[in-house]
Amino acid sequence: MDWASLWLTMQLAGVTVAVLLVVGTPLAWWLSCTKSRARTLVEAVVALPIVLPPTVLGFYLLVALGPHGPIGGPWKALTGSALSFTFTGLVIASTFYSLPFVVQPLQGAFEAVGTKPMEVARSLRASKLDAFFTVVSPMALRGYVSALVLGFAHTLGEFGVVLMVGGNIPGVTRVLSITIYDHVESLEYTQAHVLSATLLIVSFLMLTIVYTVNRRLPVNVS
Amino acid sequence: MSHLNARFRLDYPGFRFDVDCAFPLEGTVAVFGVSGSGKTTLLRCIAGLSPVASGFLAFGREIWQDDAHRTFVSIEQRRVGIVFQEARLFPHLNVEHNLTYGMKRTPPSQRRMTFDQVSELLGLTAFLQRRPHQLSGGEQRRVAIGRALLTSPQLLLMDEPLVSLDQERKKDIFPFIRRLNQELGIPVLYVTHDLNEIVQLARHVVLMKRGNVVATGPIQEVFARQDLSMLVESNILGAVIETRIAGHEPQFGLTRVDFLGRSLFIPQESLPIGATLRIQIPACDVSLTMDPPTASGSMLNVLEATIVDIGPSSRNGYAVAVKLDAGCPLLAMITRKSLQRLKLTIGQTVHASFKAVALGV
Numbered sequence: 001m002d003w004a005s006l007w008l009t010m011q012l013a014g015v016t017v018a019v020l021l022v023v024g025t026p027l028a029w030w031l032s033c034t035k036s037r038a039r040t041l042v043e044a045v046v047a048l049p050i051v052l053p054p055t056v057l058g059f060y061l062l063v064a065l066g067p068h069g070p071i072g073g074p075w076k077a078l079t080g081s082a083l084s085f086t087f088t089g090l091v092i093a094s095t096f097y098s099l100p101f102v103v104q105p106l107q108g109a110f111e112a113v114g115t116k117p118m119e120v121a122r123s124l125r126a127s128k129l130d131a132f133f134t135v136v137s138p139m140a141l142r143g144y145v146s147a148l149v150l151g152f153a154h155t156l157g158e159f160g161v162v163l164m165v166g167g168n169i170p171g172v173t174r175v176l177s178i179t180i181y182d183h184v185e186s187l188e189y190t191q192a193h194v195l196s197a198t199l200l201i202v203s204f205l206m207l208t209i210v211y212t213v214n215r216r217l218p219v220n221v222s
Numbered sequence: 223m224s225h226l227n228a229r230f231r232l233d234y235p236g237f238r239f240d241v242d243c244a245f246p247l248e249g250t251v252a253v254f255g256v257s258g259s260g261k262t263t264l265l266r267c268i269a270g271l272s273p274v275a276s277g278f279l280a281f282g283r284e285i286w287q288d289d290a291h292r293t294f295v296s297i298e299q300r301r302v303g304i305v306f307q308e309a310r311l312f313p314h315l316n317v318e319h320n321l322t323y324g325m326k327r328t329p330p331s332q333r334r335m336t337f338d339q340v341s342e343l344l345g346l347t348a349f350l351q352r353r354p355h356q357l358s359g360g361e362q363r364r365v366a367i368g369r370a371l372l373t374s375p376q377l378l379l380m381d382e383p384l385v386s387l388d389q390e391r392k393k394d395i396f397p398f399i400r401r402l403n404q405e406l407g408i409p410v411l412y413v414t415h416d417l418n419e420i421v422q423l424a425r426h427v428v429l430m431k432r433g434n435v436v437a438t439g440p441i442q443e444v445f446a447r448q449d450l451s452m453l454v455e456s457n458i459l460g461a462v463i464e465t466r467i468a469g470h471e472p473q474f475g476l477t478r479v480d481f482l483g484r485s486l487f488i489p490q491e492s493l494p495i496g497a498t499l500r501i502q503i504p505a506c507d508v509s510l511t512m513d514p515p516t517a518s519g520s521m522l523n524v525l526e527a528t529i530v531d532i533g534p535s536s537r538n539g540y541a542v543a544v545k546l547d548a549g550c551p552l553l554a555m556i557t558r559k560s561l562q563r564l565k566l567t568i569g570q571t572v573h574a575s576f577k578a579v580a581l582g583v
Binding site for chain 2: 123
């Protein structure tokens with residue numbers, strides 16, 4: 001049972017990071033080069049999950065994803081099932097929750113690359129999209145590694161948002177941190193120890209990898 | 223011959239960029255001016271990198287920008303090659319992949335140069351597998367030039383591309399840039415503040431000052447224009463003449479060059495006899511005397527000349543530009559005091575003595 005929740009957590013973190021890279025990359029690129037006044041507003045919204053208590057974020061997401069919410073309602077009309085207390089709902093919630101941890105490193109990396117390499121690539125007949133994938137992204141590789149690992153690790157450890165939106169359904173929404181909480185509640189300290197240590201070691205290893213890789217990557221933008 | 227017509231306007235805080243110029247799309251056209259005069263801005267407008275500039279731009283018959291008809295051809299469709307001031311190589315690619323980046327994106331039917339041709343001409347074959355950060359500044363420039371060339375551009379824009387190169391390497395690259403014009407017919411717009419480079423490379427010059435184009439034309443005409451003495455530093459003005467190497471006098475460290483049946487001496491050059499060489503006679507180095515020179519004078523180069531025009535004053539006010547005809551146009555900056563003392567008038571015959579220098583070679 002415990003390993004099921006570990007596997008579920010890994011799945012959730014993996015899918016969430018994949019979604020975040022797809023959504024966060026264009027958002028981070030836009031933030032890095034826009035002169036629009038909306039920029040500060042968008043930056044504030046992206047950063048909100050860092051300061052907001054997870055239960056507050058979870059509460060709003062629960063309302064939004066519920067069968068009568070602005071996201072859950074149309075979803076139910078379309079698919080016949082609600083989003084709250086499902087794996088899909090958890091992915092959507094985690095995407096919001098971990099957004100800043102992906103967008104901010106990417107934005108910083110894009111800003112460090114600057115607009116000049118893009119200009120060069122375009123003068124060499126590359127379209128904007130082509131230039132983005134073949135020049136800007138490889139030069140921002142460190143940003144991607146940071147975004148990937150931070151987004152993954154942050155999703156691994158989420159608790160409040162999951163509890164609000166996903167509840168505690170074994171194999172569907174019961175993730176690692178909730179399992180640990182259950183064990184502690186039932187005074188099953190041994191199992192809690194095993195899971196906590198697993199999470200601790202995994203997180204530590206991942207962060208070590210980020211810092212090592214970032215130091216060794218061939219591209220040094222500065 | 224087709225021309226490039228450009229009209230641009232762009233307002234910066236405290237600086238207005240406002241140009242209206244046309245120049246032939248043939249050979250090397252130099253954009254010359256001090257830093258901050260708007261040279262790079264003009265280049266960026268022509269490249270399509272400054273979409274905020276309002277104006278009109280026609281490359282021959284192709285309209286690249288026309289605000290009246292909301293036309294703006296994107297940079298990758300203009301087919302211009304750009305060599306930026308800093309080499310701006312891609313740090314994540316080795317030299318070979320930097321060079322082929324644009325080539326791969328150029329349809330084979332449009333390619334007019336091969337990879338081997340370019341890498342040999344620019345001397346890049348030895349370090350194709352290296353990364354940009356392993357190259358010297360000069361090597362990086364050459365890669366950047368090669369990378370732009372391999373897109374077979376219909377116009378090459380160069381923003382001070384030789385600025386960090388030593389004289390030897392410049393000498394190596396000059397003939398290659400000339401060959402771009404002669405063999406491939408690629409016109410080059412060459413931004414520089416180095417007079418030597420202009421004299422060696424350009425036939426046509428666009429002179430810029432404080433965001434405006436103050437003169438355009440063939441370099442022989444523009445640099446001999448006395449009316450520009452009020453606008454630009456007088457040390458850039460002076461006749462540019464085409465000469466032929468006639469002989470060397472190594473014991474004196476001099477080279478004799480001929481033009482129009484006369485001989486001049488310049489500091490020794492390594493070029494073979496018969497080779498052509500452009501030299502400039504800076505207006506501020508020309509002095510005028512009424513009497514023919516005697517053997518007691520130290521000046522080696524003396525030409526008999528007729529005064530064609532006098533004035534206006536230079537920017538600092540104490541000197542005037544005197545235009546002379548010595549078989550070729552000649553320009554002299556002399557003090558107003560000397561002008562009065564010698565009682566110079568138009569039509570008078572004088573003797574012009576000067577030090578001639580072969581610039582940048």
